[in-house]
Amino acid sequence: MTRLGVFICHCGKNIARTVDTEALREKAATLPHVVLAKDYLYLCSKPGQTMIADDIREHHLDRVLVAACSPRLHGKTFAQTAQRAGLNPYLLDMANIREQCSWVHIDGAEGTEKAFSIIKGGLGRLLYAEPLEPFQSPVTKRVLVIGGGIAGIQAALDIANSGYEVYLVEKLPSLGGHMAQLGETFPTLDCSSCILTPKMVEVSQNEHVHLLSYSEVTGIEGNIGQFQVTVRLRPRYVDETLCTGCGDCVPTCPVVVPNEFDQGLGARKAVYLPFPQAVPAVYTIDWDACLNTDKLIICENCYKNCEAGAINFLMEPQEKMFEVGAVVLATGYELMPVAHIGEYGGDGYEDVIDGLQFERMLSASGPTGGVVRRPSDGRIPQNVVFVQCSGSRDPEHGIPYCSKVCCMYTAKHALLYKHAVPDGQAYVFYIDIRAAGKGHEEFVQKVMSEERILYLRGKVSKIFKSGAKLVVWGADTLSGRQVEIEADLVVLAMAVIPSSGSQKLARTLHIASDLSGFFSEAHPKLRPLESNTDGIFLAGAAQFAKDITDTVSQATGAAGKALSLLANDFIKLEPTISGVEEGLCRGCGLCVSICPFGAVKMLPSTRTGAMVAGINPILCKGCGLCAAGCLSGAITLKGSSFKQIFAQLEEMV
Amino acid sequence: MKIILGNSHPQSLFAQRIEALSRQKLFACYQCGKCSSGCPMAESMDLLPNRVIREAQLNNEPALMSCRAVWFCSSCFACAVRCPKGIDIARIMEAVRTLQMMDGKSITEKPSCEDNGTLPQIALISHFRKFNM
Amino acid sequence: MSEGFRVAYFPGCTLKTDARDFESSALAVARALGIEVAELSRWNCCGTVYSLDAVNLMPRLASVHNLIRAEEEGFSEIMTLCSMCYNTLKQTNNLFTSKNNGLAAINDFLCLKPGYSGRVKIYHFLEFLREKIRPEQVKNLVVSPLDGVAVAPYYGCLLLRPKEIAIDDPEKPEILTPILSALGAKVIDFPLNNECCGAYQTAMHQEAVVRRTYRIINSAQSEGADMIAVSCPLCHYNLSALQGLVRSTHPGLKAMPILYFTEVMARAMGLDYRTGVRVIPQDVAAAEARLRPSPNDPGREAVK
Numbered sequence A: 001m002t003r004l005g006v007f008i009c010h011c012g013k014n015i016a017r018t019v020d021t022e023a024l025r026e027k028a029a030t031l032p033h034v035v036l037a038k039d040y041l042y043l044c045s046k047p048g049q050t051m052i053a054d055d056i057r058e059h060h061l062d063r064v065l066v067a068a069c070s071p072r073l074h075g076k077t078f079a080q081t082a083q084r085a086g087l088n089p090y091l092l093d094m095a096n097i098r099e100q101c102s103w104v105h106i107d108g109a110e111g112t113e114k115a116f117s118i119i120k121g122g123l124g125r126l127l128y129a130e131p132l133e134p135f136q137s138p139v140t141k142r143v144l145v146i147g148g149g150i151a152g153i154q155a156a157l158d159i160a161n162s163g164y165e166v167y168l169v170e171k172l173p174s175l176g177g178h179m180a181q182l183g184e185t186f187p188t189l190d191c192s193s194c195i196l197t198p199k200m201v202e203v204s205q206n207e208h209v210h211l212l213s214y215s216e217v218t219g220i221e222g223n224i225g226q227f228q229v230t231v232r233l234r235p236r237y238v239d240e241t242l243c244t245g246c247g248d249c250v251p252t253c254p255v256v257v258p259n260e261f262d263q264g265l266g267a268r269k270a271v272y273l274p275f276p277q278a279v280p281a282v283y284t285i286d287w288d289a290c291l292n293t294d295k296l297i298i299c300e301n302c303y304k305n306c307e308a309g310a311i312n313f314l315m316e317p318q319e320k321m322f323e324v325g326a327v328v329l330a331t332g333y334e335l336m337p338v339a340h341i342g343e344y345g346g347d348g349y350e351d352v353i354d355g356l357q358f359e360r361m362l363s364a365s366g367p368t369g370g371v372v373r374r375p376s377d378g379r380i381p382q383n384v385v386f387v388q389c390s391g392s393r394d395p396e397h398g399i400p401y402c403s404k405v406c407c408m409y410t411a412k413h414a415l416l417y418k419h420a421v422p423d424g425q426a427y428v429f430y431i432d433i434r435a436a437g438k439g440h441e442e443f444v445q446k447v448m449s450e451e452r453i454l455y456l457r458g459k460v461s462k463i464f465k466s467g468a469k470l471v472v473w474g475a476d477t478l479s480g481r482q483v484e485i486e487a488d489l490v491v492l493a494m495a496v497i498p499s500s501g502s503q504k505l506a507r508t509l510h511i512a513s514d515l516s517g518f519f520s521e522a523h524p525k526l527r528p529l530e531s532n533t534d535g536i537f538l539a540g541a542a543q544f545a546k547d548i549t550d551t552v553s554q555a556t557g558a559a560g561k562a563l564s565l566l567a568n569d570f571i572k573l574e575p576t577i578s579g580v581e582e583g584l585c586r587g588c589g590l591c592v593s594i595c596p597f598g599a600v601k602m603l604p605s606t607r608t609g610a611m612v613a614g615i616n617p618i619l620c621k622g623c624g625l626c627a628a629g630c631l632s633g634a635i636t637l638k639g640s641s642f643k644q645i646f647a648q649l650e651e652m653v
Numbered sequence B: 001m002k003i004i005l006g007n008s009h010p011q012s013l014f015a016q017r018i019e020a021l022s023r024q025k026l027f028a029c030y031q032c033g034k035c036s037s038g039c040p041m042a043e044s045m046d047l048l049p050n051r052v053i054r055e056a057q058l059n060n061e062p063a064l065m066s067c068r069a070v071w072f073c074s075s076c077f078a079c080a081v082r083c084p085k086g087i088d089i090a091r092i093m094e095a096v097r098t099l100q101m102m103d104g105k106s107i108t109e110k111p112s113c114e115d116n117g118t119l120p121q122i123a124l125i126s127h128f129r130k131f132n133m
Numbered sequence C: 001m002s003e004g005f006r007v008a009y010f011p012g013c014t015l016k017t018d019a020r021d022f023e024s025s026a027l028a029v030a031r032a033l034g035i036e037v038a039e040l041s042r043w044n045c046c047g048t049v050y051s052l053d054a055v056n057l058m059p060r061l062a063s064v065h066n067l068i069r070a071e072e073e074g075f076s077e078i079m080t081l082c083s084m085c086y087n088t089l090k091q092t093n094n095l096f097t098s099k100n101n102g103l104a105a106i107n108d109f110l111c112l113k114p115g116y117s118g119r120v121k122i123y124h125f126l127e128f129l130r131e132k133i134r135p136e137q138v139k140n141l142v143v144s145p146l147d148g149v150a151v152a153p154y155y156g157c158l159l160l161r162p163k164e165i166a167i168d169d170p171e172k173p174e175i176l177t178p179i180l181s182a183l184g185a186k187v188i189d190f191p192l193n194n195e196c197c198g199a200y201q202t203a204m205h206q207e208a209v210v211r212r213t214y215r216i217i218n219s220a221q222s223e224g225a226d227m228i229a230v231s232c233p234l235c236h237y238n239l240s241a242l243q244g245l246v247r248s249t250h251p252g253l254k255a256m257p258i259l260y261f262t263e264v265m266a267r268a269m270g271l272d273y274r275t276g277v278r279v280i281p282q283d284v285a286a287a288e289a290r291l292r293p294s295p296n297d298p299g300r301e302a303v304k
């Protein structure tokens, strides 16, 4: 004989304002199988929970319905209450009479009526609920970190220093990411490479870190605790184990191409080290630029000059497979190409550059040796215009969001330019100054006042060439005047966008990204370090534009998340997943194509040998798509069976 | 002039009329000033285009009913194609012009063609279009 | 667009008066290219500059009448030469195809049955040339190539803005480049080629427009242009007729010939198109005459 208990929460006035909880309790008490109905001010409070637990025991309740808020909020709380009272937690269900009921109704009678039908539905569903037991899955104590910028380096170090193995995968020949390209960093003006290189060296020398540079993750299977990873190592045509980093191969290489690391401002050879402090300190042959092809070797200059015999034109791509328990995604950002903004000349003007190009000019190891020079004629620019929000905050043509770092680095650029060219003039066009970080506002104010930088409040409409100069059409909305500046150099603070290839990676990893293409966090407030797939964590600019301080904080946080996962030998998995009734399955395989997580496979039945659907309990997320799609009704989503859903609907309508 | 906002403020009626005539969202404008930066006629305007929108947001009827900027707008849409918020400023200029005309403030100066008689029709008729009801 | 290259053509007022050479040169070029141009048998002024008032439909009626006539004559497309006619007809027509459909209101107002269907397509001659004529076809017809003449195409506003009617990239228009290149010209891409000439303000605020004239011509000149090619009679007037006024404040500015792009084509193709009606200041005409006269250029007639 079923003994149902119904508990109705007032949630202070949140529910009680538009739902007559007392009347509701009286009506609920009359429903079949209900042996106890109560209402209470806050069921989630300690006394509220104790009351429920006591009542379960005292009244021998075997099924309990808590009519309160959304189970997303307090589902766990009440499941634990049930557990404490010795009731299988899957026999306690929640009826949400707050979010879609009391909050949206103004009229009390309507609200109460709707709450009653929600409760009736909940009870109907509960009658067919079955006790379920969570199950366990082992945790592989290794972590994959994708992206070797400061975020990836920091996360890898934190994990490795706790004694766990890390695979650090970087797609470029060297670690470092964008931080390696920066000259000095706001707001303290630390030399970027001076603080970064020690970390790059440390991570490469750490015995727990397997560094896979010039590589990309091409496949991930599995689930939290057990991800099977496939990485493709691109051929460097230089043997990593033999290369001494002497650089004797470079002088005789006949091919000169723009150096990506210098944002195209400098040049490099086809065989190259992207920058002097590169890690690993191993040369790479850019096969697209090299005169040789897979079929034909026509130049052997580097080969002849390499005493270590490290050059190998026949090197092939390799695949590496390994298993990890957690993944940290740290693939960073890119800048929107200048070509995107036609009114600023597209990419037609050499002396209109982006912020990273200016960083390379400011860097002592950059293509100009730290001297600010116009790319077109090498002259030192006397009038430099900085344009913030180039592409940012422009839902119509660019991206809708604020790129977050540009206000700060533009102030830094103006300051460093003034230090380099004291008699030069810098102008900054801005819409708003966003300097909300620690020491940021002080930094910007100092730049304005001490360096006498003219900040002009307005967005530039057009930039064009006139003779050797660039004409900038702007406005100063504070004085209400148009402004025209003849500039020698224009630096556009281009919008920060997700790194190219991150969409592909999101598909490989089965994780979501937001409208702008950044990886989505599981909850914007409360789970900012987790992706929506368990066991995959987010760090740095891959999640959203941010500065180095925030990147490092997030990376350490993501590492912490991974470590707390690795601290367990097993993880508990929810039993609310799909199950197949083999006898009903006709082997059509529709479910295999429906499942977005690859959890369904056709396997021979243990009883009949016929091919039937089998569900991998570790991969299944319990979304129920296969159950809804199965034409034979052979699949049931545990905890939300068809019986339960139909009973619920029947009671409600 | 001090602008008094609050209860004594007459329900932004003027701003609403501009919105109705132009079908543009006045409050989408975040005053970046890009429209003013590239406006070919701004040199002659007493209020820059972004200021026209600002005064409308402030419901500053006197300022807009007496502003001459709108009469200098050449409806070139340089502002509209570049506005990051997709606001068609030229339509807002036209709305203010229309409101001024409805108020009997139609520009009465004669076109300069009378002086030399060489203006092509396209100029004359456009002129009548823009400067009369 | 029309099969067999027969196109319905809407001239507009100015092409029948001040800009007669625009029309005659365009028709001559079209004929040479094997395009049959059929002028609408009845038409009226497009209404000129498109009204931006969202409430009052009256200013659109002139355009609507033309669209209805085109339909009555069995045309599903209309081609224009004048940029403003293109802009106004197209924006009016967009009123009926956009989400905010004004078709019913207009038809009710006009008490027309069946009324306008909203299905006529408007395009500019330049779009036709881009889509239907290969540059080689133009090249084959050139008899006196513009070798070395630096021509700066000027687009202004009406072909490019608002973006719903743009026939090319509003920030980097180049629809005239292949045509002018085919004529043998050196094409000058100057940065102010999409800037407003001041348009109808010429009738009211001439000083303001003269400043525009100066900037635009000066920009083209400093990029090395020998002449500017336009497609709008209003641009033509502001850039050409006002040059004298510019020189009173900027004496250094050299006279700059302003020609309709179709004139440039017709001259290189050796086509006779002169109507004798040209309103061009003396010095501009003189500068034009100084441009490498071509032996095949028929009738370099005196300037009115």
Ligand SMILES: Cc1cc2nc3c(=O)[nH]c(=O)nc-3n(C[C@H](O)[C@H](O)[C@H](O)COP(=O)(O)OP(=O)(O)OC[C@H]3O[C@@H](n4cnc5c(N)ncnc54)[C@H](O)[C@@H]3O)c2cc1C
Pocket: A146, A147, A148, A149, A150, A151, A152, A169, A170, A171, A172, A175, A176, A177, A178, A179, A182, A184, A185, A186, A187, A215, A216, A217, A330, A331, A332, A333, A334, A335, A355, A356, A359, A405, A409, A412, A499, A500, A501, A502, A505, A539, A540, A541, A542, A546, A547, A548, A549, A551
């Ligand atoms: C002009 C400019 C100046 C700046 N100045 C400052 C400053 O002064 N101070 C400050 O605090 N911040 C500054 N920043 C911000 C700073 O650059 C970022 O905060 C920081 O670089 C973010 O680090 P990250 O590791 O998240 O991303 P990145 O630096 O972008 O690193 C990502 C790494 O992942 C790799 N990667 C990408 N995709 C893949 C893939 N699919 N597989 C494998 N690897 C991949 C990339 O090659 C790269 O190495 C500046 C930014 C700009 C644009």
Ligand code: SF4
Pocket: B028, B029, B030, B031, B032, B033, B034, B035, B036, B049, B050, B053, B079, B082, B083, B084, B085, B086, B087, B089
């Ligand atoms: S460009 Fe648009 S958003 Fe910027 S001030 Fe003008 S109307 Fe406002």
Ligand code: SF4
Pocket: B035, B038, B039, B040, B041, B042, B049, B072, B073, B074, B075, B076, B077, B078, B079, B080, B089, B090, B093, C196
């Ligand atoms: S449409 Fe009017 S306000 Fe806008 S840029 Fe052109 S002239 Fe200025």
